[in-house]
Amino acid sequence: MHRSLPLLRLAVLTSLAGCASLAPVATTATPGAPADSRAALRRLVDSLISAPEFRSMHWGILIVDPGRGETLYSHNADKLFMPASNQKLLTGSTALTQLGPDYRWPTTLWARGAVREGVLEGDLVVRGQGDPTVSAHAHAGDALAPLRALGDSLRARGITRIRGRIVAAASPFTDSPLGFGWSFDDLDAAYSAGVDALYFNEGFSEVVVYGGAKSGDSVRAVTRPATTYPTLIVRARTVARAPAGASAADSLAARPRITVGQDSSHTGVLVAGTIAAGDSVVEEIAFRDQSGAYVAAMREAFRAQGIIVDEAPSDTTARLDSLAGMWSPTLRDIMPLFEKPSQNQIGEILFKSLALAKTGVGTADSAQQVVSRQLLAWGAPPDGFVVRDGSGLSRHDYVSPRTIVTVLDVMRRSPDFRLFYDALPIAGVDGTIRNRMKGTPAEGNLHAKTGTLDKARSLSGYVTTADGRMLLFSALANNYTVPTRRVDQVTDALGAWLAGLRLDR
Template identity: 35%
Template structure:
């Protein structure tokens, strides 16, 4: 594996080249740059492969933007529409995660604290339990899938250690670090029920989803529906499913109206078949506090009150007050781990939480009333500030979210190339390795686990981020040539009418051709 080289080595190579030119000129010699035949051959080979690929019949009318760069020399091996603007889909996550690593550091961790605001007498808390959110997306997340409630159960243990067996007041969720806008600008309304469009919030539990299973029974009967965590009654499920014969087609159909937590399930399922889907909830703060209350009851801690949002309180909590006492804290995995999940799984909610975290932790200075702390707009300004430091022309970039789910994002291949170069050459090894390792490996893991397989030249070699919306496909990252020369590549395709797997096949053909280059 070729890891990102240091900026010092590249800089020194360039300095030596410049010094040699000065010495030759000083000696009275006439120096004329000669084209490198190896580079010329590589460019010709790549140009033919790419041109033949993108001009094939399935992609007629599609709009391609491509740039390939030798990261050792900085030479552009190929460019096509490199300065045009494209909708990049989830390639936006490259910008978000790079900015988060640079601004927060790979070792950054979220902290979610649990407080009580009253005295404890005879095991009874005469007050409220308050959870102070920080935007952490990991509670009940990927590393806790076997038991999403494990953090809540630890908090129950902490309450017992504090001598609390009953809470006389409410469970209050403080989501105030983030703005109250739950969805990204320009997101499609029909994405809302599905996990990839989960609501953004200062408090997150189980990625703000429920995990539903629909299992067929005997033909003609409704299917059996269950969901986790806890088959919580925070949601209501209308079972309009049917078990159909095995010789007929099955399908999945879910609907959740805006502003409601009622799911209509109209799936058709075969006998014994199980369909699984993660579905979003609305009002994540109430979901968080509601499930926390259910867990506390299961763990033997009674709660007289209910779960509420801090916005329902007439006076916000004063965490410095003498009556306020912290009884538990959850610290997230490191940002290095969170960024890896974001890019490996193309996890939209994680990316959106990171974007808004950039609008809370050391946010950019602003006097604009529209750029509020914790907002996506202020977060995108922070991302652009980091891009500007990487010498990206931010006047020709439009960002409205952190995940790429919106079609209002516009980025050029040139901007993405410069970011990839910057994260390879210009940043420290800790940041560079965290970014590089966050990208899935072709044929092995993440969103490109099933691509670049069966001995493909780029198998186990390419590290890249995918991006997919209807009629939009992207693949950008790093690959090494046969002799280990590191290349960056950006392949964006907009307005295609081909099947998604056909566009991916074209991208894979291009990347495999890069991996086959001899130098």
């Protein structure tokens, strides 16, 4: 049930408590007649974004009632902003429109050599096109499940031994696995993993580090979901646990101080630092070789299925014969895995898959052309966007609030709207806004995409007013120096106000 606007105004003020510079919102009048509602909305947003602490930053906000064709609020709506993960709205909408909700990615296995009495006398070649779902996230915590299923397919053909190796076919994604302008400092982070046509566990591994039984004991480290990749170089050491009643300084010293990163020798992942006796910690590390990670995981899965891989040299010129294959889930199933957690690598795979499907060239440059042409066809102004990747990790992506609202409106009128809408995070319920706007009219109502980069924060999507009108909004913030939560307080207050608004009264 929607709150009345007087109560909503109180909720907005409460959400801004502790942010003294935003206190002037308390003087905002409660709207009565429709004209007053619109004026009150304008006063609210103006007061929020003109707070002194925001004086050096840039806001871009557009709020539209598409049913009436009415702009309710506009501020810098045609200026370009770094969208961060709001870029995923452009990627996801273009993918749904051009690939279709039933699009799937194939993965096939090929024999390079004869099969005799259950033995492949040569290499097994695996050819992918970017299936983004061979992951723990997509398979209830079991990333190896689809690879074991491929092993079952080989066994069904009577194959229990591979004399040669498991090798990756040439990738149809022929440019860099990393996006243009991604931060070098983040390349070991899971969210910055590169992509390739063979892509395992969203491009990263967890490294679980266990302290020894007592100070000085050796440290043990393992990887998951694949236990054989990447190779670990463990140089961490066990330190004593903090005794009961220890000072804050001693307790701090006993906390895990483990670092995990690519070793300068390029022979594995270095695990260094200290960990208390009996303690454990889980870190993440992006794969530098995505196809190598996939092949290693497949080898591990096959061996678990009783398929022996000899790794012997074989004839690399032998004819290829098709053995088995699998299809990914559909794009309609993948969209929530993409938008709700803001999964960057799915965005990059969609981006390059669009390029491959529509131009025959699986590169980011080709994808840029595909997405840009689609935005222009939808009516976005030519100077309203710059597309450089599919996820928004690039600091060279730029988009205006008007372009985002144009995309939201096109999708609102699309036969795939419900799929697109349901895939977005829901305020107070799931995804990246599951803990935001709780206890306000926006909870369970507002569907929107977040975005975060250093000095860039965004929230754009759909919200339904108290009198049942669906509004489209985009709020982009760049170059702020305040804590990100201050920016979120503004957009959360805006979302709550819009959800409680009555335009028809």
